[in-house]
Ligand SMILES: C[C@](O)(CO)[C@H](O)COP(=O)(O)OP(=O)(O)OC[C@H]1O[C@@H](n2ccc(N)nc2=O)[C@H](O)[C@@H]1O
């Protein structure tokens with residue numbers, strides 16, 4: 001096999017929850033949400049190098065995260081039964097930029113990127129909807145990354161309606177702490193009864209993040225960063241945090257506030273997009289490798 005022909009490099013972007021309403025809780029404990037997902041052009045990079053040993057190898061190992069628990073490895077394992085050629089394996093190299101536990105979905109994005117890449121490289125040829133169904137077993141945020149479009153989401157985040165959103169610049173801040181999604185969703189003071197809204201309302205009036213107060217209560221660093229960012233505009237929390245963001249019409253204004261951000265918090269200026277950069281790159285790869 002000629003690796004130079006078949007290897008694939010894909011970006012694995014982050015997402016923002018432009019708002020996050022919790023409308024109820026299912027019998028299995030998972031929460032019913034309404035949220036507006038938008039991708040940003042801040043990405044990890046994944047390299048996929050097919051091998052003929054039938055094995056999945058992932059490098060480098062992330063500190064404190066055994067390979068077997070890495071969502072990339074789990075996603076690849078999940079696709080094994082669908083390979084056309086049972087000797088097809090893969091070496092995967094992860095270049096991590098997205099902060100973990102930031103509420104920007106890095107792990108879920110990596111899982112989705114892996115499903116998309118191997119679906120092509122291993123010629124599984126599953127439709128996107130089927131890949132998304134597999135993906136939701138790995139995490140509630142995986143389906144939106146598999147489908148690859150901005151979306152109004154319901155259910156646990158897997159019922160997606162495609163939307164076209166403005167594509168502003170965002171200042172993204174990561175307070176120096178790691179928020180546990182499980183801890184936030186089990187807090188007894190979490191609001192779980194926000195009345196459902198219509199998609200038209202979501203697109204015109206937006207919404208809020210029901211997790212904000214609980215996240216601030218458990219994480220003083222988020223509280224401090226939120227109060228700081230609020231001085232510069234409508235600061236928002238993404239997912240269960242820890243990341244906060246603010247939108248701007250142009251890059252210069254966003255960069256100016258970033259430069260003033262206390263150095264103890266990581267910060268980025270990035271841009272919202274309506275199509276996942278993973279899909280753009282995958283489509284380009286497929287175009288270049290048409291038989
Ligand atoms: C907060 C969001 O990021 C919004 O996009 C997602 O809903 C969270 O997605 P995620 O990190 O992929 O979450 P998962 O790995 O599926 O779940 C982590 C834990 O959070 C809780 N959880 C998660 C999602 C949800 N809708 N209800 C929940 O109660 C569950 O206890 C679960 O064990």
Ligand SMILES: Nc1ncnc2c1ncn2[C@@H]1O[C@H](COP(=O)(O)OP(=O)(O)OP(=O)(O)O)[C@@H](O)[C@H]1O
Pocket residue numbers: 065069070071072099100101102103104105106107108109110111139141181239240241242
């Ligand atoms: N490839 C991966 N990259 C990052 N985290 C991973 C990966 N695989 C498994 N994980 C686990 O998933 C946890 C959540 O990571 P992630 O980066 O998705 O956080 P998050 O941005 O808070 O996610 P979300 O917004 O979906 O709640 C990590 O703490 C880690 O234990």
